[in-house]
Amino acid sequence: MNPKITRRRFIKGVIYSAAAAVPGAGYYVATAASSRPAGAVERLISINVNGRTRRVDVLPQETLTHTLRYRLNLTGTKLACNRGECGACTVMINDVANYSCSVLTQQVKGKQITTVEGLRAADGTLHPVQQAFIEELSPQCGFCTPGQVVSAAALLIANPNPTREEARQGLSGNLCRCGAYDHYLNGVMRAAELIA
Amino acid sequence: MSSHDVMPDMDLYQPVQVEDAISLAARLGDRAWLLGGGQDTYGWLKDRAKTTEALIDLNGIESLRGVRETEDGIEIGALTTLTEIATNPLINENYSLLSQAAGRVASLQIRNIGTLGGNVSQDVRCWYYRRGLDCYRAGGNLCYADTPEGMNREHALFGASRCVAVNPSDTAPALVALEASMVINGDEGERILAAEDYFVGPAIDIESTTALREGEILTAVRIPSTWANATFYFEKVADRNVWDFALVSMAVAMKVSGNTIEDSRFVCGAVECKPRRLLEIEAAVNGRSHDGASAESIAATASAGARSLAHNQYKMPLMNNLVKRAIESV
Ligand SMILES: Cc1cc2nc3c(=O)[nH]c(=O)nc-3n(C[C@H](O)[C@H](O)[C@H](O)COP(=O)(O)OP(=O)(O)OC[C@H]3O[C@@H](n4cnc5c(N)ncnc54)[C@H](O)[C@@H]3O)c2cc1C
Ligand code: SF4
Ligand code: FES
Ligand code: FES
Numbered sequence: 001m002n003p004k005i006t007r008r009r010f011i012k013g014v015i016y017s018a019a020a021a022v023p024g025a026g027y028y029v030a031t032a033a034s035s036r037p038a039g040a041v042e043r044l045i046s047i048n049v050n051g052r053t054r055r056v057d058v059l060p061q062e063t064l065t066h067t068l069r070y071r072l073n074l075t076g077t078k079l080a081c082n083r084g085e086c087g088a089c090t091v092m093i094n095d096v097a098n099y100s101c102s103v104l105t106q107q108v109k110g111k112q113i114t115t116v117e118g119l120r121a122a123d124g125t126l127h128p129v130q131q132a133f134i135e136e137l138s139p140q141c142g143f144c145t146p147g148q149v150v151s152a153a154a155l156l157i158a159n160p161n162p163t164r165e166e167a168r169q170g171l172s173g174n175l176c177r178c179g180a181y182d183h184y185l186n187g188v189m190r191a192a193e194l195i196a
Numbered sequence: 197m198s199s200h201d202v203m204p205d206m207d208l209y210q211p212v213q214v215e216d217a218i219s220l221a222a223r224l225g226d227r228a229w230l231l232g233g234g235q236d237t238y239g240w241l242k243d244r245a246k247t248t249e250a251l252i253d254l255n256g257i258e259s260l261r262g263v264r265e266t267e268d269g270i271e272i273g274a275l276t277t278l279t280e281i282a283t284n285p286l287i288n289e290n291y292s293l294l295s296q297a298a299g300r301v302a303s304l305q306i307r308n309i310g311t312l313g314g315n316v317s318q319d320v321r322c323w324y325y326r327r328g329l330d331c332y333r334a335g336g337n338l339c340y341a342d343t344p345e346g347m348n349r350e351h352a353l354f355g356a357s358r359c360v361a362v363n364p365s366d367t368a369p370a371l372v373a374l375e376a377s378m379v380i381n382g383d384e385g386e387r388i389l390a391a392e393d394y395f396v397g398p399a400i401d402i403e404s405t406t407a408l409r410e411g412e413i414l415t416a417v418r419i420p421s422t423w424a425n426a427t428f429y430f431e432k433v434a435d436r437n438v439w440d441f442a443l444v445s446m447a448v449a450m451k452v453s454g455n456t457i458e459d460s461r462f463v464c465g466a467v468e469c470k471p472r473r474l475l476e477i478e479a480a481v482n483g484r485s486h487d488g489a490s491a492e493s494i495a496a497t498a499s500a501g502a503r504s505l506a507h508n509q510y511k512m513p514l515m516n517n518l519v520k521r522a523i524e525s526v
Contacts, residue, residue: 040207060208083239084306085439099305102238106208172438173303
């Protein structure tokens with residue numbers, strides 16, 4: 001469609017490439033396109049997901065959702081809007097909630113990623129948020145649930161004893177198409193009690 | 197519109213020194229795109245509405261992060277996240293106008309990664325343009341929003357020149373109210389611009405919302421102590437409290453003694469392609485104390501001179517009423 005080349009830049013480009021059409025001048029463009037430029041990132045990297053170091057082949061422009069779901073098979077993280085408008089893809093990066101559809105995997109090298117799969121204890125005991133969401137029947141269809149769980153867990157790390165209003169703020173970046181918001185809030189408040 | 201899970205191929209650079217970022221930006225010119233939190237960037241690239249050959253990721257540059265006290269106020273690194281700005285004690289204590297504005301951007305997750313530099317340098321949110329149509333701002337020959345059939349409910353009341361889009365940044369009006377200055381670095385050294393001059397309308401540059409030149413990086417924002425601990429008023433009106441951009445916002449700094457507003461700066465967001473300073477309101481307000489009637493009559497002039505489009509007249513009473521509330525808050 002419309003790349004960063006606008007009409008004015010295009011005109012500048014035409015002027016430039018006309019000047020560059022002298023013999024030999026096209027060489028620079030060919031090299032830039034065919035090999036990795038100096039200083040650009042490596043593709044084979046290590047990332048830490050749910051306490052394990054994973055070695056993955058990651059494109060420079062790849063989002064974390066893509067790496068988690070399609071390279072590491074961690075499909076608990078949902079991809080819905082893919083543009084920062086719903087929260088279904090929420091994961092924790094160093095204990096802070098983020099939209100994994102809107103973070104590059106190359107940016108989380110050296111950080112701790114926690115997905116919904118990483119919340120239960122090694123012996124299988126559910127995370128207090130997961131337990132509380134079951135007890136409060138928080139989800140309706142369940143599609144937004146992994147994101148709600150991760151946002152609630154991140155909130156309780158930063159603020160283990162939130163007021164209902166603080167919990168509302170903490171979950172406000174997670175859309176629920178079923179409108180089960182109050183049930184999720186009940187779940188967060190119960191989870192805070194379970195933790196205390 | 198077709199949506200793509202994966203962005204097209206591009207190179208990614210992750211410099212850790214600001215000097216390296218500057219020389220990369222200078223070397224790559226318009227073939228590269230600076231990356232802060234990416235929350236404005238990825239939409240463009242996923243939709244293929246704009247493309248780039250390379251991203252220069254600024255997040256690894258530690259010296260661009262954090263809030264420092266200076267002799268005359270504070271300096272905020274351009275890569276500081278909006279969450280940090282909303283919660284930082286130094287900013288909250290003295291310049292809460294900015295923390296309030298930063299705390300109203302987008303959603304919690306976006307604020308956790310979105311940066312101040314990206315917030316003040318973001319592109320407009322006109323959906324025709326973002327969809328990749330070849331309008332004036334995209335280098336074409338017409339404006340799709342300013343037509344009899346156009347959807348222009350979010351668009352400008354003032355300062356239009358071919359393009360009628362508004363600047364969508366929530367922090368921009370607060371920074372103009374606080375008389376912030378923007379520290380810009382490039383190949384040719386450092387220059388400092390008043391926030392008021394950093395944001396530009398389409399008459400000056402129809403392709404960019406800022407005065408940044410190609411290859412330049414915003415490295416910091418400085419806030420002088422001029423308005424430290426003043427009386428502040430911030431309000432953002434949007435369709436939803438989360439995710440949605442301002443329909444109109446109002447950032448006001450006032451020096452109040454007794455009941456009198458001695459001095460003030462009234463800055464309105466989302467009605468022009470740059471934050472709109474309301475000089476006439478300031479002149480009418482300053483040096484007086486106000487009751488409901490005088491607030492009402494002064495505020496009624498806030499939107500004077502507006503040139504509304506088919507669907508955005510509602511922004512005029514909204515502007516007036518926000519000014520009234522700001523005056524009445526004293
Ligand atoms: C769903 C959604 C809702 C949103 N709602 C709001 C809202 O309510 N209010 C609001 O203000 N914004 C909103 N935004 C816009 C935006 O994402 C955020 O404002 C965010 O702060 C942008 O910062 P960033 O660092 O992520 O930007 P980036 O995408 O990294 O950068 C934005 C632009 O600025 C340039 N840039 C970044 N850093 C620098 C620098 N240091 N020097 C020079 N240029 C730089 C980039 O090249 C790019 O062109 C929303 C975005 C989304 C996706
Ligand atoms: S308002 Fe500006 S960005 Fe939108 S269609 Fe018109 S020219 Fe393009
Ligand atoms: S899929 Fe990431 S916010 Fe919707
Ligand atoms: S439970 Fe259905 S979307 Fe939230």
